[in-house]
Amino acid sequence: MKSLDQIAAELQGYDPQALSAQGVNDFLARLVEPVGEMQSVAIMEALGRVLAADVISPVDVPPHDNSAMDGFAFDGSQLGDGELTLEVIGTTLAGKAWQGSVGPGQCVKIMTGAIMPAGLDTVVPQEFTKTATDGRIVIPAKLLAAGDNRRLAGEDIARGKPALLRGDRLTPAALGLAASLGIPTVPVVRRVRVAYFSTGDEILSLGDAPREGAVYDSNRYTVFGLLTRLGCEVIDLGVVRDEPAALEAAFTDAASRADAIITSGGVSVGEADYTKAMMKKLGDVAFWRIAMRPGRPMAVGRIESGDAKRPGAVLFGLPGNPVAVMVTFLAFVRPALLQLMGAKAEQPPLLKARSEEAIRKKAGRTEYQRGWVSVAADGSLQVRTTGNQGSGVLSSMVQANGLIVLHHAQGNVAAGDPVDVMMFEGVI
Structure with a gap:
């Protein structure tokens, strides 16, 4: 298992104080090792x-050659340049094999999925035939080729x-x-186990009485929803106060029970709390300033499990602002957890949509703006922002159906310009 320093040495231009979004995913791809238990x-x-x-x-x-259509089965070698007239000698239904034999100039009425009778290889759809006065069917010239409308066994x-x-x-x-x-x-x-807790003395749990300067914890519930949607086994450790003993107990408990740990809050540069110190004490952790908006501060690494038979838990220390938590989860944590699950490494698909408005953007960072994608009158996709893009405006995530992804080198967007969009459907 490589240390964080070894991984960093493998990445060209690695700078923990100005790490690109792509650099984060490159680092995590090397850090995360899939769970092996089946x-x-x-x-x-x-x-x-x-x-x-x-x-x-x-x-x-399918287990046998069968008809792809409701129609008439016959020997396709009889097809020529002119019409073909055939006598209908019976009907074969799905689930039963035809017991008779079919000779030249004959056909069998057949239902979709029915086994093709021996010697027959072509089906003419019923609606393409004409019925003669004597009950025979007439197949128009040059309508079919031999083998049409037959599903082959094992195809x-x-x-x-x-x-x-x-x-x-x-x-x-x-x-x-x-x-x-x-x-x-x-x-x-097996399901990946993820332990999660919020940090900070200013955080209230549901049921706590309001107090001045305190806010109710929303991150715990959005992260729970994101992890549950992903199929993880969630270990909810609640809110942990900014006290060394409480934080050490929480990290130790999480690492002993989980494959990954997610925290929110306590990773910003210069914050006067114990979270970062405890992460360093208990594990191999890197603290990043990512060139992105929202969600600049983030910590990653491993926290030792205390069990020589178990690897350390992968740590994701997310920022405290609600929108930043969700964006960093979608951009970085979700792909890493899928890798931890052993899923095929695939970046979420980005759709192209036309921006309905001008968007200010500084080159040199990746921005994720909340947007609403809709279908324009000409059938193309269009997208508009949901307004205030502040990292604490959680209502904007509810109003959005995707994130407008403005890439690292990209500058200002003019109305009508194409932009990439990461859709929420099936993810959050």
Whole structure:
């Protein structure tokens, strides 16, 4: 396991006092090591989990050649330059194999999903045929090619081939795919355990009486929601006062029980509290000033677990402002936790939208502005900011459906310029 100094030495231009957003993700990609423990869970309990091994198909999908349409099955070698007239000698339904034989000049009415009778390889959709006075069907010239509208056995998934891959997050479609193979359980990485607490003497928990200079803790609940949506096992340690003994007990407890620790508050430069000192005492921690807005201060590292058999917990010390907590989580913590889960490393997709307004932006830092994306009259995407972009304005996150990502080297945006947007749907 590499130390933070070793990781820093690998990164060109690493500067903890002016670290780019991309530099943060590069550092975290080297810091975080995936959880290796695997468990087998039932399909109905696997949604959102990460596969710990490939799922190999025990069957061909589909298991036999079958019809892709409601229509008439016939031998496609009979197709020529003119019309083709065929006698309908029976009907075959899904779930039953045709027991008869079909000769030249004959066809079978067939339903979608029904097994293709032996010797037949082509299906003409019913609506494309004409019916002659004697009950035979007429297929217009040059309508089909041999093999049309037939699904081949194993064309979706072949027996013995991977159907789902290690590192895939199991979506509803993936659950259905596994079930279609007759597989009742899947191997997944155990849930990542994340301990979280807020710090500061000015923080009130719900139920506390209001007092002058104090604020109710919102970060604890937004982080809980973000972690739960991600599929983590959340260990809620509440609010920890800015006292050395309390902080040491909280960090020690968290490191002994969790794979990762998230705190909010106490990492700004020059703050007169004990949080940073305790992080340094108990672990290998770096303190950054990130070239971004909002969310400039952040701490990362490891806190020792106290158990030689267990690696230290990865630490994410987030700023205290509510919006900054959410932005740093989405930009940095979420990708790192997905890596910890063993999920495939993928950056969240950014959509292109046209800015409805001018946006002031200083080059040399990445800015994440709260925005509302909508569809313009011409069908393209457009986005506007939600107004006040202060890092304490949590209501702006509620009013937004995505973050406008203004990149490090980017300057001012004019109305009508294209910008990148990170959408919230499925994330928060």
